[in-house]
Amino acid sequence: MAQGWNWSGFFDYLTNSYILGGAVTTLWLTLAAIVGGLVLGCALALARLSSFRWLSAPAHFYIWVFRGTPLLVQLIIIYTGLPQLGLRLSVVESALAGLILNEAAYLAEIVRGGILGVPAGQTNAARAVGFSGAQAMRYIVMPQALRLIVPALGNSVNGLLKTTSITSVISMEELLRRTQVLIQEKFMVLELFIVAATYYLLMTTAWDFVQRRIERHFGRAYSTTVSTPKPDTVLEQR
Amino acid sequence: MKMLSVLASATALALGMAQAIAQDCKSPVPDSALVKKGTLLMSVNPTLPPMQFVDQNGQLKGMRVELGGMIAKRLCLKPEYVRIEFSAMIPGLQAGRWDVINTGIFYTEERAKLMNMLQYEDQAISISTTKGNPLKISKPEDLSGKSIGVEIGGFEERKARELDKALTDKGMKGMTIRTFENFAMAYQSLRAGQVEVALSIDSTAAEYQKRGEFDRVLHGLFPTPVALATKNKALADAMAKALNDMKADGSFQKLFDQYGVKPIDGEIVVRGPAG
Numbered sequence: 324m325a326q327g328w329n330w331s332g333f334f335d336y337l338t339n340s341y342i343l344g345g346a347v348t349t350l351w352l353t354l355a356a357i358v359g360g361l362v363l364g365c366a367l368a369l370a371r372l373s374s375f376r377w378l379s380a381p382a383h384f385y386i387w388v389f390r391g392t393p394l395l396v397q398l399i400i401i402y403t404g405l406p407q408l409g410l411r412l413s414v415v416e417s418a419l420a421g422l423i424l425n426e427a428a429y430l431a432e433i434v435r436g437g438i439l440g441v442p443a444g445q446t447n448a449a450r451a452v453g454f455s456g457a458q459a460m461r462y463i464v465m466p467q468a469l470r471l472i473v474p475a476l477g478n479s480v481n482g483l484l485k486t487t488s489i490t491s492v493i494s495m496e497e498l499l500r501r502t503q504v505l506i507q508e509k510f511m512v513l514e515l516f517i518v519a520a521t522y523y524l525l526m527t528t529a530w531d532f533v534q535r536r537i538e539r540h541f542g543r544a545y546s547t548t549v550s551t552p553k554p555d556t557v558l559e560q561r
Numbered sequence: 562m563k564m565l566s567v568l569a570s571a572t573a574l575a576l577g578m579a580q581a582i583a584q585d586c587k588s589p590v591p592d593s594a595l596v597k598k599g600t601l602l603m604s605v606n607p608t609l610p611p612m613q614f615v616d617q618n619g620q621l622k623g624m625r626v627e628l629g630g631m632i633a634k635r636l637c638l639k640p641e642y643v644r645i646e647f648s649a650m651i652p653g654l655q656a657g658r659w660d661v662i663n664t665g666i667f668y669t670e671e672r673a674k675l676m677n678m679l680q681y682e683d684q685a686i687s688i689s690t691t692k693g694n695p696l697k698i699s700k701p702e703d704l705s706g707k708s709i710g711v712e713i714g715g716f717e718e719r720k721a722r723e724l725d726k727a728l729t730d731k732g733m734k735g736m737t738i739r740t741f742e743n744f745a746m747a748y749q750s751l752r753a754g755q756v757e758v759a760l761s762i763d764s765t766a767a768e769y770q771k772r773g774e775f776d777r778v779l780h781g782l783f784p785t786p787v788a789l790a791t792k793n794k795a796l797a798d799a800m801a802k803a804l805n806d807m808k809a810d811g812s813f814q815k816l817f818d819q820y821g822v823k824p825i826d827g828e829i830v831v832r833g834p835a836g
Contacts, residue, residue, distance in 0.1 A: 402750070492742055492746065493741075493750075494710070506648060510675065512656075
């Protein structure tokens with residue numbers, strides 16, 4: 324029986340290409356889910372904010388269903404339930420569909436919150452100077468909303484990276500599942516799962532850096548490090 | 562307050578009764594050999610009817626569950642089950658989470674180096690398809706190019722990989738192996754058409770065929786005894802004695818006959834790291 328912490332076992336698994344392949348799968352699953360979720364989420368947020376009930380009601384319903392049920396249940400329904408109705412998606416398709424559909428519901432609420440966070444006066448002012456509704460959204464509201472959305476969005480990406488592990492139940496071979504597959508080989512449980520944890524931590528940490536850069540980008544206008552002209556020089560220029 | 566004192570006296574009464582039962586029957590297993598005093602804590606993955614499964618009311622049923630209860634009774638212990646996925650069982654036994662793995666764990670020499678194993682039942686591997694055997698599978702070679710569902714982390718998964726390797730060694734196309742948390746999920750995926758065949762044990766594949774949902778198209782592959790496993794040697798010895806007593810008085814054979822399962826021939830012995 325393996326006793327005590329085994330460093331060489333840990334490093335063997337840390338550099339194991341099978342595990343690394345699992346981490347790569349986790350990474351692209353996350354990226355695909357966040358991109359897909361964001362596209363669908365934005366559409367849902369705009370639909371929910373629409374004054375047309377035939378647009379806002381279905382969006383509201385969608386968000387209600389997908390935020391109100393566990394991803395695990397959604398995945399099993401998509402993978403083993405839908406074929407009963409004649410729709411059979413592959414493992415990868417099922418995993419992606421589950422992650423995207425679920426994530427979109429959350430992201431829709433984040434985007435909606437961001438849009439509502441921009442004072443209504445901004446839209447009114449834009450309309451007053453002749454912007455159409457869509458133009459006001461695109462050029463006035465969205466740039467300001469994004470600044471509010473990014474921190475929450477970052478949180479979602481971090482969460483999603485870890486949530487992808489749930490797709491292992493439908494036999495998706497991501498990082499967690501590959502870790503589990505290797506367990507039976509030597510039963511170095513602690514070493515193997517610490518390896519998996521290390522990979523997750525590396526990926527979430529890398530995302531932290533990316534997120535900070537994105538936040539800086541959208542927060543430019545509010546940043547104190549950007550030199551703003553003093554009021555009197557502005558006056559002099561006039 | 563009155564309610565509380567009634568409750569308290571009822572609890573005291575219940576405790577007293579439990580003690581009275583315990584006193585009637587002295588367990589040959591020392592408390593130090595057990596995870597929980599007076600209890601035989603066993604892990605089971607109840608997704609293999611008719612060996613181990615859960616009925617409509619959530620009650621554990623099946624031959625191995627009954628066997629565990631019979632052993633506990635002979636050891637003057639209270640049987641208690643932890644329901645958990647197979648992949649967690651060996652690590653859990655090593656970590657002292659339960660006393661016994663009673664989930665029909667296949668005997669292998671490597672495993673006997675990790676824990677004490679008592680072989681008691683003959684099993685083998687089966688392949689199931691959906692009803693009517695649509696892919697006309699009649700020999701292992703027919704599995705070439707098929708997708709196969711199996712429970713993760715066990716003998717069955719390893720045998721699936723061996724079957725795959727045997728195919729590729731012959732220059733044939735291998736299988737796509739999909740691993741699931743348990744057999745229930747693997748069969749669910751088979752029913753949904755997500756995999757073309759599912760790999761499980763003879764008894765379970767036969768049971769599903771009897772229920773009319775799936776066909777058992779291959780069976781008797783890799784015949785291997787299954788075992789009960791413990792971390793503690795003294796407990797293993799006590800269990801071996803209980804099992805041999807059951808063999809002697811016929812209750813062992815009776816249980817196996819009831820389920821149409823073949824017990825191993827001869828005496829039940831402990832094979833473990835020490836011996």
